[in-house]
Amino acid sequence: MPRLVRELRGVEREWEEQELLDPAQAERTAQSLGARWADLAPELAALRARQDEIVAELAELVGRASRG
Numbered sequence: 001m002p003r004l005v006r007e008l009r010g011v012e013r014e015w016e017e018q019e020l021l022d023p024a025q026a027e028r029t030a031q032s033l034g035a036r037w038a039d040l041a042p043e044l045a046a047l048r049a050r051q052d053e054i055v056a057e058l059a060e061l062v063g064r065a066s067r068g
Contacts, residue, residue, distance in 0.1 A: 008040070
């Protein structure tokens with residue numbers, strides 16, 4: 001996930017500066033950010049679902065180990 005959102009964080013920082021100094025450019029940057037987020041959202045959701053699966057598997061293993 002960090003690799004996927006690194007670029008978004010950079011664009012977010014750009015937008016924060018532009019919001020104060022160049023509102024017109026900030027609007028274009030916000031649109032770009034929204035488009036990039038839309039592209040990444042499915043991949044991030046899939047990664048999050050896999051993380052949830054791993055947590056469930058680990059919790060089950062811990063439960064079995066503690067029962068003996």
